[in-house]
Amino acid sequence: MQSLIGLNLNELESLVQELGLEKFRAKQIYKWIYSKSCRDFDEMTDLSTKARDLLKEKSSIGSLKLVTREISSDGTEKFLFETSQGEKIESVLMYFENVNYSEDEGGNTPPGRYSACISSQVGCAVACPFCATGTLGFKRNLSASEIIEQVLFMQNLSEKRIANIVYMGQGEPLNNYDSVLKSIKRIREDVGIGVRHITVSTSGVIPKIEALATEDLQITLALSLHDSTDQGRDYLVPINSKWPVFEVIDSLKDYVRKTKRRVTIEYVMLDGVNDSLDKAKILGELIKDLHCNVNLIPYNSTDVDDPFKRSNSKRVEEFSKVLKQHCKGKTITVRKERGHDIKAACGQLANSVGSKT
Numbered sequence: 139m140q141s142l143i144g145l146n147l148n149e150l151e152s153l154v155q156e157l158g159l160e161k162f163r164a165k166q167i168y169k170w171i172y173s174k175s176c177r178d179f180d181e182m183t184d185l186s187t188k189a190r191d192l193l194k195e196k197s198s199i200g201s202l203k204l205v206t207r208e209i210s211s212d213g214t215e216k217f218l219f220e221t222s223q224g225e226k227i228e229s230v231l232m233y234f235e236n237v238n239y240s241e242d243e244g245g246n247t248p249p250g251r252y253s254a255c256i257s258s259q260v261g262c263a264v265a266c267p268f269c270a271t272g273t274l275g276f277k278r279n280l281s282a283s284e285i286i287e288q289v290l291f292m293q294n295l296s297e298k299r300i301a302n303i304v305y306m307g308q309g310e311p312l313n314n315y316d317s318v319l320k321s322i323k324r325i326r327e328d329v330g331i332g333v334r335h336i337t338v339s340t341s342g343v344i345p346k347i348e349a350l351a352t353e354d355l356q357i358t359l360a361l362s363l364h365d366s367t368d369q370g371r372d373y374l375v376p377i378n379s380k381w382p383v384f385e386v387i388d389s390l391k392d393y394v395r396k397t398k399r400r401v402t403i404e405y406v407m408l409d410g411v412n413d414s415l416d417k418a419k420i421l422g423e424l425i426k427d428l429h430c431n432v433n434l435i436p437y438n439s440t441d442v443d444d445p446f447k448r449s450n451s452k453r454v455e456e457f458s459k460v461l462k463q464h465c466k467g468k469t470i471t472v473r474k475e476r477g478h479d480i481k482a483a484c485g486q487l488a489n490s491v492g493s494k495t
């Protein structure tokens with residue numbers, strides 16, 4: 139069955155005409171889907187009953203089913219969705235109130251707005267050992283329609299407008315390049331969220347970073363670096379054995395040159411693994427000529443048997459201080475933790491219902 143989410147106005151016009159409806163009906167449907175996040179043909183009250191019945195018979199508004207919706211004590215919400223093929227994916231909605239998060243979450247979340255963190259794949263092949271999604275293995279790429287639908291579904295259930303999108307949920311977005319790119323364009327043009335409020339986070343897929351630099355998009359690109367040495371990063375972000383640290387930083391420099399956009403470096407702080415002051419110094423030297431912000435991320439444990447522990451706050455402070463000394467002028471922030479109690483925080487998305495202990 140044809141999902142209408144992901145179709146632009148021209149495509150909707152062709153579809154309604156194929157169904158024998160008047161062309162102008164497409165504009166009405168388009169408005170219901172993208173401006174009102176409508177999920178039910180029966181709510182499209184300016185369409186005739188006959189038109190609604192025909193649409194119900196031949197198409198669907200989307201294909202995801204909501205399985206659970208959990209709300210954290212800090213207001214963060216986690217949504218578990220089921221795809222039409224029975225797989226589970228997760229999305230997270232974070233509310234930023236009276237806080238200037240201009241330096242966090244890719245630098246684009248205005249205060250008092252919702253930011254949606256969305257998934258791009260079912261599982262992930264990169265298999266970072268500290269990430270719950272990485273333990274699931276890779277199942278498949280999500281379609282552009284399934285990616286956009288996560289935003290519209292959450293918007294449908296929320297009162298406040300989603301103003302910011304981060305591709306930081308399950309999956310490596312650049313390993314699903316075409317669908318992610320299509321979804322960005324549709325989110326910009328149809329859902330109406332500006333590209334400057336969209337962040338794509340990658341583990342460092344160099345050929346796709348190069349491709350993205352030529353797309354003339356003004357999105358923010360974030361690199362999940364997590365270690366400043368090849369030896370450490372080969373372990374924490376296994377894709378590093380293919381695209382090592384220096385090469386990926388060079389590809390970011392090219393990206394900045396071509397797009398004139400500052401990038402974000404993400405670094406999860408793991409006790410005794412990547413948080414030595416030597417690594418801070420190496421990181422500072424590595425990125426001193428890169429136009430970037432740095433986001434230090436407190437680690438969120440996924441399991442009681444978890445071999446990783448978060449760095450204590452004193453170490454994070456020291457790491458940040460040494461880093462600052464070696465890459466002057468960069469903004470270095472420590473990401474504020476969100477949704478930890480429902481396992482909606484960074485690295486915790488593993489299609490489970492969060493424990494509220």
Ligand code: SF4
Nearest residue numbers: 262264266269272309
């Ligand atoms: S951190 Fe990102 S790239 Fe690594 S396994 Fe998790 S989802 Fe995949």
